[in-house]
Amino acid sequence: MSLGSREGVPTYRRVAAFGGVYSNHLALAAAIADARSRDVDQIICLGDLGAFGPHPDKAAAILRADGIPVVRGNYDDSIARGLDDCQCGYTDARDNRYARLSYQYTYSNTSAEHRQWMGGFPSEIRFRLGDLDVLACHGSPRQTNEFLWESTTPEHFLAKIGRDYDADVILGTHTGIHWQRRWGDLAARQLEPSTEVERSGAYVNVGALGRPANDGRTDVWYALLEASGRDLAVDFVPVSYDHALLADEMRAESLPEEFVETILTGWWTTCLEILPGKERARGRL
Amino acid sequence: MARTLNIQGASDPGVAPHPASAPELHTALVDAPSIPLVALDQLWFQVAGTVCNLRCSHCFISCSPENHSFWFLTREQVAAALAESVGIGVKEYYFTGGEPFMNHEMLGILEDTLRLGPATVLTNATLLPERTVGSLASMARRSSYSLELRVSIDGTTAEMNDAVRGEGAFDRAVEGVGRLVAAGFLPIITAMQTWKDHETPEVLEAFRGLLADVGYHQARIKILPPLRIGAEASRSRGYSDTERITSEMMTGFDADLLLCSRARLVTAQGVWVCPILLDSPTAKVGDSLAEAITSRARLSEQACYTCYVSGAICSNMPGYAQDHS
Numbered sequence: 163m164s165l166g167s168r169e170g171v172p173t174y175r176r177v178a179a180f181g182g183v184y185s186n187h188l189a190l191a192a193a194i195a196d197a198r199s200r201d202v203d204q205i206i207c208l209g210d211l212g213a214f215g216p217h218p219d220k221a222a223a224i225l226r227a228d229g230i231p232v233v234r235g236n237y238d239d240s241i242a243r244g245l246d247d248c249q250c251g252y253t254d255a256r257d258n259r260y261a262r263l264s265y266q267y268t269y270s271n272t273s274a275e276h277r278q279w280m281g282g283f284p285s286e287i288r289f290r291l292g293d294l295d296v297l298a299c300h301g302s303p304r305q306t307n308e309f310l311w312e313s314t315t316p317e318h319f320l321a322k323i324g325r326d327y328d329a330d331v332i333l334g335t336h337t338g339i340h341w342q343r344r345w346g347d348l349a350a351r352q353l354e355p356s357t358e359v360e361r362s363g364a365y366v367n368v369g370a371l372g373r374p375a376n377d378g379r380t381d382v383w384y385a386l387l388e389a390s391g392r393d394l395a396v397d398f399v400p401v402s403y404d405h406a407l408l409a410d411e412m413r414a415e416s417l418p419e420e421f422v423e424t425i426l427t428g429w430w431t432t433c434l435e436i437l438p439g440k441e442r443a444r445g446r447l
Numbered sequence: 448m449a450r451t452l453n454i455q456g457a458s459d460p461g462v463a464p465h466p467a468s469a470p471e472l473h474t475a476l477v478d479a480p481s482i483p484l485v486a487l488d489q490l491w492f493q494v495a496g497t498v499c500n501l502r503c504s505h506c507f508i509s510c511s512p513e514n515h516s517f518w519f520l521t522r523e524q525v526a527a528a529l530a531e532s533v534g535i536g537v538k539e540y541y542f543t544g545g546e547p548f549m550n551h552e553m554l555g556i557l558e559d560t561l562r563l564g565p566a567t568v569l570t571n572a573t574l575l576p577e578r579t580v581g582s583l584a585s586m587a588r589r590s591s592y593s594l595e596l597r598v599s600i601d602g603t604t605a606e607m608n609d610a611v612r613g614e615g616a617f618d619r620a621v622e623g624v625g626r627l628v629a630a631g632f633l634p635i636i637t638a639m640q641t642w643k644d645h646e647t648p649e650v651l652e653a654f655r656g657l658l659a660d661v662g663y664h665q666a667r668i669k670i671l672p673p674l675r676i677g678a679e680a681s682r683s684r685g686y687s688d689t690e691r692i693t694s695e696m697m698t699g700f701d702a703d704l705l706l707c708s709r710a711r712l713v714t715a716q717g718v719w720v721c722p723i724l725l726d727s728p729t730a731k732v733g734d735s736l737a738e739a740i741t742s743r744a745r746l747s748e749q750a751c752y753t754c755y756v757s758g759a760i761c762s763n764m765p766g767y768a769q770d771h772s
Contacts, residue, residue: 253758304486313593314539316564319488322536343591435667438565438593438763439633447665 173290174203178399179298180384181208181235181335183225184372185215185268189382190224192403193371200386200399206287208335209235209300211280212268213248213261214372214421216411222276234283235300235336236307240265241272242281251307254435261433263418288329292389297329301336310334310367312341313440321345324363331387331394332365339376339441340369340383340398366396373421374428376437376445380405381428479747480694482702487740488538489710489762490528491722494520494556495544496715501571503612504682505601505639507674507750508725510545517545517725518715522552526559528713531736533563541567541761543722548574554582561590567763572598572623572634573616580623584630595763596627596634597669601641603653611641611682625661635667635763641683672757674723676750686749696755697746705751706759707744711736720744722761723754 178197183190197205207230212218225232232238236249248265252258285306287298302308303323320343324332346362369375369383381400388395409422420431429446430437437445496517499510529540540560547553547568560566575583587594598620602608605617612620627634636658642650651668658666673679675686702708712719717731718739724730727748733739746755754760 311593313591314565316538316592318533318563319536319538434665439595439635440593442633442665442667443631445665 171288171290171295172204173292175292176200176202176386176388177289177291178202178205178384178386179208179333179366179368180205180371181210181233181300181368182338182370182372183207183211183221184213184370185211185218185221186372186382186403186408187215187217187220187224188405188408189371189401189403190221193382193384193399193401194224194228194230196399196401197384197386202386204289205230206298206333207232208298208333208368209233209283210237210335210370210372211235212237212241212272213250213264214417215408216415216417218268218272219276222272222279226279231287232280232283233287233298233300234280234285234306237265237268238280238283239306241269242277242283244269244277249307250433251309252433252436257433257435260418260420264421267415267417291331291387291394293392294330294389294394295328296331296333296387297327298333301334303327303329303332307336309337309436310365311337311438311441312339312343312367314438315343315365317343317345320365321361321363323365324361330361330363330392332363333385333387334365334367335370337367338370338373340367340385342366342396362392364394364396369398371401373424373430376430376441377428378446379428380426479745480692480697481743481745482697482705482708483743484711484740485703485708487532487535487709487711489541489706490532490537490539490736491541491543491710491712491761492520492525492528492556493517493544493712493714493719493722493725494525494542494547494553495549496520497545497725498549499545499571500549500574501546501613501616503601503678505611505641505673505679507677507679507723509677514545519550519552520556520713520715522555522559524715525556525713528736529559529563535736535740537564539565539567539763541569541722543569546571546574548579554579554586557583557594558586561586561592561594563592565592565595567595567597569597569599569637570623571612571616571620572596572600572627573619575623575626577626580626580630583627584632587632594632596632597637597763598624598627598634599637599639600624600654601638603650603657607641611639621657621661624658624663628661628663633663633665633667635669637669637671639671639673641673671760672753674750674753676723676748677726686752690752691749692746692751692755700755704758705744705746705754706761707746707754710759710761711739721754723750724748 240248300306344364368385371382386397409425412422497510497514502511608617707721712722718733720730720732732742
């Protein structure tokens with residue numbers, strides 16, 4: 163298979179894409195089983211295998227056993243190279259404090275074999291879905307840890323990224339909340355003719371398996387993508403799993419109670435300061 | 448050139464910097480590095496020029512009711528730049544002044560902007576009556592994009608805040624925040640640090656208490672370092688001769704940390720490299736956006752040093768600092 167290069171990229175009809183595993187091996191196993199039951203041609207992981215949850219080697223072992231290709235996330239890059247921090251991109255002291263705790267735990271509990279494996283992840287994976295060129299990355303094609311939130315990422319910005327990186331569909335996960343936006347219909351907005359976007363496309367944040375989407379549900383999310391010609395269908399799929407068992411494992415590993423609370427309630431308790439106003443207002447804290 | 452710069456100490460109010468000799472200073476000015484615009488992610492608008500209803504003693508561009516050095520941008524001027532920004536692929540829009548709500552076209556300007564992308568307004572919140580807040584909330588609900596209100600409050604008491612922002616400013620700003628919160632906004636409260644570093648946790652706690660009193664329980668608070676230019680240079684101190692960026696300081700430094708690597712500012716008199724350097728004629732980088740996006744940013748101003756030390760403090764979320772992959 164030639165994933166990771168533009169030459170001879172594979173073509174699929176239906177794929178499942180997920181990311182932000184954050185060591186949630188129970189949700190990962192449930193998501194893979196769910197995707198397989200939906201007759202997908204391929205499953206792709208968009209990176210960040212560690213953080214937040216317990217026993218990071220378990221999720222890595224599942225992905226390796228299933229032969230699922232993985233795009234390099236900022237966390238994988240840090241763990242593989244033994245960097246001092248997770249490169250999550252937080253700017254608030256409290257967020258960084260929790261990020262440090264999480265990173266130290268994950269780094270010290272990831273085997274050397276898995277670290278070496280992560281070092282080989284590509285920064286992007288390209289494939290065709292129907293007649294669409296798809297670029298799967300972690301944050302954005304131009305930066306692994308770029309935050310692309312639904313409320314702060316305009317259509318015309320995405321159109322430019324699509325042009326710059328020659329992609330009809332861009333998949334990402336970094337922010338951990340699923341959303342999608344199409345581009346290519348800006349001409350209707352009474353702009354100058356010269357500003358019309360020539361090529362249509364879509365950005366899809368496929369969601370995260372590692373923790374809930376700050377929506378008060380304990381489910382986590384992945385995305386099913388299917389194309390017929392250039393028509394793209396995107397379904398966000400909720401995944402139920404034994405979140406109470408995960409919480410028990412987290413407590414047994416002495417991970418922060420704030421993390422456990424998120425798993426049990428579906429509300430984020432940390433990493434809040436990086437959220438834009440609209441996304442923050444949907445949460446409880 | 449062998450020079451030692453006290454970066455940590457110089458960022459700390461109250462620590463005396465090392466003086467530079469005249470030849471060293473001359474070399475530093477000639478040697479000022481420059482950086483290209485990587486991408487125009489942030490488009491700023493000096494929407495109220497230098498006109499403000501307050502006259503804060505720490506204002507880095509000395510805005511006041513009488514400072515007409517830069518006049519208001521019209522809705523038409525902003526709309527032209529917005530249209531141009533679509534083809535460029537701008538990610539976020541910021542509005543500053545002066546006080547943006549001194550511009551009587553501000554609501555229309557925000558309507559236009561929120562059709563295209565996210566908007567952030569840097570305001571003192573003293574000109575936000577119920578009707579204005581209602582209009583803002585209504586357009587924010589209709590848009591797919593975030594409308595952020597960044598409110599400057601420089602202390603947790605009227606005594607502390609009004610010492611720099613003027614009598615009565617504290618009460619009016621806190622009332623404005625209360626109205627914004629009641630309408631569903633989560634304003635970002637910004638405070639310029641006028642206290643010692645070790646007092647920050649205490650100040651933050653006092654801010655949370657103050658904001659909770661007006662119903663704001665998800666408080667977003669951003670502490671900013673002082674910019675030692677304009678009125679602030681007289682209030683505390685200006686930059687020392689050594690507080691400037693040299694070419695050797697750029698070796699191994701991630702230039703993406705600097706706002707000018709990803710932003711430009713539209714004013715009524717052309718396009719500037721960043722919102723901080725409005726008073727610097729050398730910071731003008733073009734008469735049009737098209738001209739400005741090909742320009743390099745020359746890091747010759749001393750305020751550039753604060754950006755170097757503290758990151759792009761003007762952004763809501765400077766997010767380019769930590770990617771080493």
